[in-house]
Each structure stands twice: as structure tokens, then as C-alpha cells.
Amino acid sequence: MSTIVSVKNLYKNFKEIKAVNDLSFSVEQGQIYGFLGQNGAGKSTTIRMLLTLIKPTSGVIEIFGLNLQKHRKEVLRQIGAIIERPDLYKYLTALENLRIFAAMSGVKVSEKKLLDQLAMVGLAERAHSKVKTYSQGMKQRLGIATALVHDPQLVILDEPTNGLDPQGIADVRNLILQLSKEMNKTLLISSHLLSEVELIADSMIIIDKGEKIVEGKVNDLFDPAETIIELKTIDDESMYEKLKQSSLESFVHGKRNDCILLKLHRQQVPDAIKQLVNMDVPILSFHSKHSLEDYFLSLTTGSQHVEALKN
Amino acid sequence: MWKLLKIELFKIFKRPRTYIAFGAIAAIVFLIQIALKYDGKSYIDLLLSNLSGSFEFNDDFKDKLLNGYLICFVILNTLLIQMPLLIALISGDAIAGEANMGTLRLAMTKPISRTEYMLVKFTASFIYTLALLVVMALLALFGSMLIFGTNDMVVLRSEGIEQIKNFDVLWRYFAAFGYAAVALTTVSALAFLLSVFAENSIGPIIATMSIVIVFTILSEMNIPIYDETIKPYLFTSHMVAWKGFFYVKANAEGTTINGSIENLPAVLRSLGILIVYIFVFLGAAIWVFRKKDILT
Numbered sequence: 001m002s003t004i005v006s007v008k009n010l011y012k013n014f015k016e017i018k019a020v021n022d023l024s025f026s027v028e029q030g031q032i033y034g035f036l037g038q039n040g041a042g043k044s045t046t047i048r049m050l051l052t053l054i055k056p057t058s059g060v061i062e063i064f065g066l067n068l069q070k071h072r073k074e075v076l077r078q079i080g081a082i083i084e085r086p087d088l089y090k091y092l093t094a095l096e097n098l099r100i101f102a103a104m105s106g107v108k109v110s111e112k113k114l115l116d117q118l119a120m121v122g123l124a125e126r127a128h129s130k131v132k133t134y135s136q137g138m139k140q141r142l143g144i145a146t147a148l149v150h151d152p153q154l155v156i157l158d159e160p161t162n163g164l165d166p167q168g169i170a171d172v173r174n175l176i177l178q179l180s181k182e183m184n185k186t187l188l189i190s191s192h193l194l195s196e197v198e199l200i201a202d203s204m205i206i207i208d209k210g211e212k213i214v215e216g217k218v219n220d221l222f223d224p225a226e227t228i229i230e231l232k233t234i235d236d237e238s239m240y241e242k243l244k245q246s247s248l249e250s251f252v253h254g255k256r257n258d259c260i261l262l263k264l265h266r267q268q269v270p271d272a273i274k275q276l277v278n279m280d281v282p283i284l285s286f287h288s289k290h291s292l293e294d295y296f297l298s299l300t301t302g303s304q305h306v307e308a309l310k311n
Numbered sequence: 312m313w314k315l316l317k318i319e320l321f322k323i324f325k326r327p328r329t330y331i332a333f334g335a336i337a338a339i340v341f342l343i344q345i346a347l348k349y350d351g352k353s354y355i356d357l358l359l360s361n362l363s364g365s366f367e368f369n370d371d372f373k374d375k376l377l378n379g380y381l382i383c384f385v386i387l388n389t390l391l392i393q394m395p396l397l398i399a400l401i402s403g404d405a406i407a408g409e410a411n412m413g414t415l416r417l418a419m420t421k422p423i424s425r426t427e428y429m430l431v432k433f434t435a436s437f438i439y440t441l442a443l444l445v446v447m448a449l450l451a452l453f454g455s456m457l458i459f460g461t462n463d464m465v466v467l468r469s470e471g472i473e474q475i476k477n478f479d480v481l482w483r484y485f486a487a488f489g490y491a492a493v494a495l496t497t498v499s500a501l502a503f504l505l506s507v508f509a510e511n512s513i514g515p516i517i518a519t520m521s522i523v524i525v526f527t528i529l530s531e532m533n534i535p536i537y538d539e540t541i542k543p544y545l546f547t548s549h550m551v552a553w554k555g556f557f558y559v560k561a562n563a564e565g566t567t568i569n570g571s572i573e574n575l576p577a578v579l580r581s582l583g584i585l586i587v588y589i590f591v592f593l594g595a596a597i598w599v600f601r602k603k604d605i606l607t
Contacts, residue, residue, distance in 0.1 A: 051420040053605040073422040081420045087413025091326055100318050104421040146417070 002029050003065075004154055004186045005050065010059030012045055012210070019045040021210040023059070027154075027188055027203075032180050034197035034204030034218070035190035042210035043190040044084060047158045050188075051081055063154065077106055080152035084159055086143020090132035094123055094142050097131060098149055105150035114149070121145045121175065137168035144175060155179060156188045161196055169196065176200055227288045228253060229262040229269070234282040236260060248275055312427060319435035323401065329439070332397035333446055336390065340450040343386050344458055351377040351459075358467060379456035380464040380480045384557065386451040391491055391553070395498040395523045396516075397443060402436040402502035403515035406600065410607040411511040419605055429597045436499050441492055448488050466557050473559055479569045483556040490553040490582060497546050497585045498523060500592035507600045510607050523547060546588045549581035 005027035012020040020042045027033040037043045048054040050061060052072055061068040063075045088097045095114055102109040109117075118124045121141035131139065140160065147155060160176070161169045177200055179185045191197050197204055198218060205215040214221060233239040240260050243252050251272065253263035264272055269288070276283060323329055347354055355373050406429075409415035418428065464475045475483070501522065505515035526547035529537060542548045555578035560571035572578065 048416075048605070051416075053416055053419055055602075055604060073424070076420060076422040079420065081417075083416050083420070085413055087417065089322065089412070089414060092322075096321075096325075100322070101417070101421070103314055103318055104418060104423060106422050 003027070004029050004031075004063065005033075005188065006060075006062040007046075007050075008060045008062075010046065010049065010061065011057040012042075012049060012054065013057045019210050020049070020056075023207065023210065023212055025205045025212065025215055027186060029186055030180070030184055031202045032176065032187045032189065032200050034201030035188060035207075036192070036194060036197055036204055037190075037207040038192055041192075041207050043192075043207065044158055045210070046207075047081075047083060047156060047188075047190055050156060051079065051083065052076065053083070077150070078153045079156060080147035080150065080154070081156040082140075082143045082147050082158060082160060083156075085162065086139050086146070088131050088139065088142060088146065091130060093128050093130055094118060094134075094145075095127045097142065098146055101146040102149045107150045109149060117145045117149055118142075120148075122171070136163045137165065137171070140164055140168065140172060141175070144172070148179070152185070154186045154188070158190045159192070160189060161191065161193060173200055226263070226265055227269070229264060229272070230256070230259040230285070230287055231262055231276075231281075231283065232259050232285040234284060239281055242279070242281070246275070246279060248272060312431060315423065315427070315431040316434055319431055320438060323435055323439055329401065332400060332443055335397060336394075336443065336447050337450060339390060339393075340386055340447070340454065343389065344382060344455060347377070347382055347385070348458060375462045376465050377459060378462040378464070379452070379459040380461060380477075380484075382455035382459055383452045383484065384464070384466070386447075386455070387487065387491070387553075390447060390451070391494070391550075392527075394443065394447075394491075394495055396520055398436075398440055398495050398499045399502040399516045399519040399523075401439050402499040403506050403509075403519055404512035405432045405436055405503055406506040406596075407509040407515050408506075408512045410509070410605075413607065415607060416605050425601045426597055429593075429600050433500070433503055433593055433596070436503060437496055440495050440499050444488055444492050444495070448484070452484055452488075464557075468558070473561070473567050475557065475559055475567060476569055486556045487553040490556070490578070493582060493585050493589070494550040494553065497550070497588045497592070500589045500596070501546075504592045504596040504599075507596050507603065546585060549584050552578050552581035555581075 003026050005025075007026070008024050010020055010023040011018070023042070023046060035043055035047070045054060049056050050063070050068070052068060064078060066075055068075055089100070092100070095111075095118070098114045098117060099109070102114065115124055115127055118127050121144055123138060123142055123145065126134070126138065131142065134142065140163075144157070144160070147157070157176070160172050164172065173196065176187060176189065180187055180200075189197065189201065201218050203215070203217050204221070206213045236255065236258055240252070240255060243249065243260060243262075248262065251262045251264050251268070253261040255261060262272065273286065276286075352373060355376055359373075406415065409418065419425070461477055461480070463477050464480045466473050466475065498519065502515055502519040505518045506512070509515050526545045530542055530545050530548040530551075555574060556572060558573040559567045560573050561567050
């Protein structure tokens, strides 16, 4: 497996602000690589540097083994990207937008192939509609089509599910998986939605204040068997106290949004339910939430956030 | 580069706002032509009123005076002052508009150099400027020639009047339109430069017009200290030099010399200054854009 993106000791300062601070990471061929961080962590700045929109203060970026600054055109020819929002020419049709961005990417694509591309993102029937008549989800899908129109090896998507409804999010997620599994593209996806990245990424990096916090395979970074249970009862206050004095005490993790949080391993869940029933806890809802979010928050903002969650 | 230019022109001419300028020009030209067709004599009387103390003009002369060439001159005098606004609408939008729409960052992730992108954008703005002038020439010059016919052209100057023979006029208009293209390209280059700094097109359009208005006022002010110190360096002082093509030399008897230009070196010097301005504005725009972080 070859390295597609290699970032070494990357810095970007905006006057006094250190937006990216000594960041290094690498993306291997065929991976879906999650780029995680809270808003303002430096994700978009890094992605913009990967796309030559922003000049690094210092550091080395190599893509496809080529130095990005020296081989800008060759590298960009093989990259498709959406940055933050898929902003397109609203007064033009989807087909016209696609044709323009194909030509700007240096490729001549037949009308049929452009329509196929639109069909892939489910927009074939609206190919001749002006983009200003599109919903946010349709624009997002058209943005992905423009990013793919020149058949790039590397696809960079910055917050690809921003502003989408649940169906739109699912569509984009499936499209990303399709690009990876069926078309063997390498994808770098930034998001602050950890649950999204968790579902699709092979590897990921978490950054905070422009610095790498952790990098590795998703499965290695946290215990997938560990789960947070959100328990809703009729009387949370008294039930919370009751649980803290019960045999489940060691699993009580805190309270959040009128829910009692229990931290358990997957195999402990059936037993815990049995005990709750035996204790006559009036359960309204009981569902599992992955611990990645807590893991992420504990990494990026330390105990302050964990305490906030508990409260 | 040609492929990119075609894309830019496609984008410009697909936007409804592009046609505002063409519509505005057509409307003004037709309004002037209609007014002069039905009440041209009153206008001619008004024009000649300053001279009537020393000259006698009969009706035949006045009829001859009201021809397509004079009408075009009147229209050019009126429109070339307003056209910078129409030019700024497109050139001020060139980069700032893309930044505002968010398409600039998408374009800059494509394998196109920033210099190439800027040159293509500027060339597209230049072609738009030329298109406006061609439409204006067709309507104002050829339209007026069709409606009013042609005859000798009389140019009113502060020193008196001069008469240019019918056959000696048309080339002067071609030269004047060519000069106007350079003058308006200077405004286009200024708007283009300001567009690089902004993230929406209103700012550069207003800034361009403000600069043009302030500079024009300074150019027109009769304050001796400005004549040597400021006026020669303002591009607006040189934008009106197209009129020089209609100022002709006269022989000892006071008869105008066909094919002559009274002060060709001054016209050429003004032209040269405008061209220098264009290169300075364009060069600065490219330099700034190459260094710019695209954060929109």
C-alpha cells in the first residue's frame, strides 16, 4: 500500500494565531481517512493547504510522492475536492456546471459521461435544471459529482454532510463507501461529526488547536465494545440516586439531558437490563451511544468537557 | 488558455446582469436619437447660441449640421462618462463575485495557475468591454448615420467651430472608439485590481466609481497648482483624449486640413499613459492574487 498524502511538520500562522502547529500525518492508498476536530481546530486550514488555497508558513506536503508546491498542477489534476460547501454557479444548470469544472480540470468529458456522473449522484433527471432550484442535499451531491468528474485518485471532502437532512447524510455516506469500495478511490474526509466518520473511516486523525492529538486505525483508537447507555426514566433524579446506591453503581457514568449515563461493555448490557427491571426502575428508553464522542471530547478538551457532560 | 477563456465568456454571457449594460446603452442611445430626430433644431440652436454673436447661421447650415456624425459625437460625450459604471459592474465582479459565490476556492483547486486564471479573467473583462463598445458603435454611429444621414461634421470648440469633411470623419470615429476601448480597459483594470481584495462585488464596484468620480472632478478643476502636480498623473485626465481625433489642423486661410490631427503627440502620450496604468493595475492584481490565501 503506497502513501498518497504525506504531511510533515506543517505550520500555518495567521499573524499571532497558530492555526496549524507542527502537524504530520499520512494517508495510504485506498483508505477512507477521517480528519476530525472541533470547529476551529484547523481542519479546513489544513485541507486548504492540501489544495494550495492557503500557503503553509512552513512544512512539507507531498501528494502522490510529489512536492505539492513544485508540482501543483500535476497533483491537482488527480484530486477532486469539496471545501465546506459545494458552491456552484447557481445561474447555470447542473450539466453546465459539470462541463465547466471538467474543462477546468483539463479533461474533455462526453455529454453521456457527464449525464452518467449525474446519474451516479441521483441527479440525472434534474441535469438541465438551474442549480438555484436545487435543495441543499442536491447541491451537495452535485458538488460531489463535480469533484469526481475528472476521475481523480484522491477525493477530499471537507464536512460533506454539513446542512444535510438524515436521508441526505445517509446518501452521502453510501456514496463515499461506494467510491472507496467499488471505485478504489482514496478519500480524506474532514468532519466534526464523529459518529459519521466512525461509520465509514478506516483510519483517522484527531486534531485540536492545530495540533495532532491522536492518529491511527479507527478500531485501534477506542474499544468498540465499550458503550455508553442513555437511560431515560420517569423520575431521573431519584433513579439516579437509587442506581448510585445499587450494584450498578460502578457503571453509573453521569447525567446528560435528563438521561442517566451508564458506561458498560457490550456483554454486560443484558445483565444490566435485568437488574434495572428487578429494581423496578420505570424505564422510558434505553439506548446505546458509542463512546467515541466522549473519547473525542476527552482528548480535545480534557476533563472540562467530561465534567460538562456529567452535568 | 483558450478553453478557459471560452468558459469565462460563457459564464459572463449567461448572467442576466451582463445584459443590463447593453440594455442601458441601447436605451440611452435611442432616447437621444429620438429626441434629436423630433427636436434636433432646438438642440442645434442651443449649441450655437454661444457663437451667434459673432457668426450668422442660416437654416440650411443648421440642417446640414444635424447629421449622424454630430449625433454620435453627442452620444459619445454623454455615454463615455457613464460607461465606467457599466464596466465596473463586470470587472469588479470578476474575482470578488467568484469569492462571494464560493466558486473561487473550487476553481483554485483545479490545475490552473493563478496567473493564468487572472489573465483569462482580465481578457474576458476586456472582451466584454469591447463588446459594449461595438454595440455602442453600431447603435450610436451606424444607427445615427442611418437615421440622420451623413454630412460634414462640425465640432464646436471654445475657440470657435471647425468643419471636418464628410469623407474625413469615419476613420476618426474608429480611432476614437479604439481609444475609448483603451480608456475603459483602464477602468476595467482598476475594478479588477480592487476585486482581488474583496469578497463581494459591491465593494470594488463602489470603490471604482468613487475613484473615477474623484479623479474626474480633480481632472476638471481649474486650479493652477493641480495642473502640473496632479492632473497629468490621473488616468481620468487622459480618458477624454479621444476627442483629440476630432480636433484638426487648419492652414493659414483657416481651412481645415483633411486627415490631420491637431495634437497627435498629446493623444499618443495620453494613450501611452493609459496603457501603463492598465499594466500597473493588472500586474498588481496578479501579484496580490498569487500571494493571497483563499479563505472564502
